[in-house]
Amino acid sequence: MKRIVVIWTLVVSMMAAFSGCVNNASSFDEVVAARRSVRSYDSTKKISEDQVRTLIATVQEAPSWANVQATRFYAVMSDAKLKEAKAAMLNNQNTVADAPVLIVTTYRQGESGFFSGEAANEVGNGWGAFDAGLSNAFLVLKAKEMGFDTVIMGLRDANALRNALSIPSEEVIMSVVALGYGNQEPRRPERKALNEVLHIK
Numbered sequence: 001m002k003r004i005v006v007i008w009t010l011v012v013s014m015m016a017a018f019s020g021c022v023n024n025a026s027s028f029d030e031v032v033a034a035r036r037s038v039r040s041y042d043s044t045k046k047i048s049e050d051q052v053r054t055l056i057a058t059v060q061e062a063p064s065w066a067n068v069q070a071t072r073f074y075a076v077m078s079d080a081k082l083k084e085a086k087a088a089m090l091n092n093q094n095t096v097a098d099a100p101v102l103i104v105t106t107y108r109q110g111e112s113g114f115f116s117g118e119a120a121n122e123v124g125n126g127w128g129a130f131d132a133g134l135s136n137a138f139l140v141l142k143a144k145e146m147g148f149d150t151v152i153m154g155l156r157d158a159n160a161l162r163n164a165l166s167i168p169s170e171e172v173i174m175s176v177v178a179l180g181y182g183n184q185e186p187r188r189p190e191r192k193a194l195n196e197v198l199h200i201k
């Protein structure tokens, strides 16, 4: 009996250790390593509105200047609006051709980086762009964790998107993020040497 208890305890502790490994394996670093910019999507695999809501609810946890949350997201999912938005994607039209969702990220001017209507420092509305970028970082990583692929795109016709999606003039249009299931395995573009980008003083 004693022997059975010892073996049982051993098995349970091994399982606990193993499950710790599994958790670590799906850790932040693993999601970061798995994410790549994907430029071809499977047209047969759709994404639901609920999945987009789950995604953006996590993105809302991104930090922002004084928590003003000036970033806005336009999730383009209907056939009619996708057609219009895709036509506004300039050189990226082939990339987005089969993407089931495009997410246009904007920010409201005069909020991030501002106190009582005055720019808090020389960066001004640059902080709005900063916050929008932070939110996109959360977006692409959470999307990967949910099993989706993405690419952030800066090449787009902002005026055409503004008209197609009725985006208010006080919002600056930043990126468009394609969201879907990729059908390619992109290579990892090389990163610069750490000591070229990191200066420890």
Ligand SMILES: Cc1cc2nc3c(=O)[nH]c(=O)nc-3n(C[C@H](O)[C@H](O)[C@H](O)COP(=O)(O)O)c2cc1C
Residues within 6 Å of the ligand: 035, 036, 037, 038, 039, 092, 095, 151, 152, 153, 154, 155, 156, 175, 186, 187, 188, 189
């Ligand atoms: C602000 C920004 C704009 C980008 N614009 C485009 C774009 O217009 N078209 C495109 O194919 N990729 C675009 N990319 C994706 C980058 O090319 C890509 O992130 C980079 O090559 C590193 O590759 P990785 O994302 O696979 O690590 C953009 C990325 C960022 C952050």
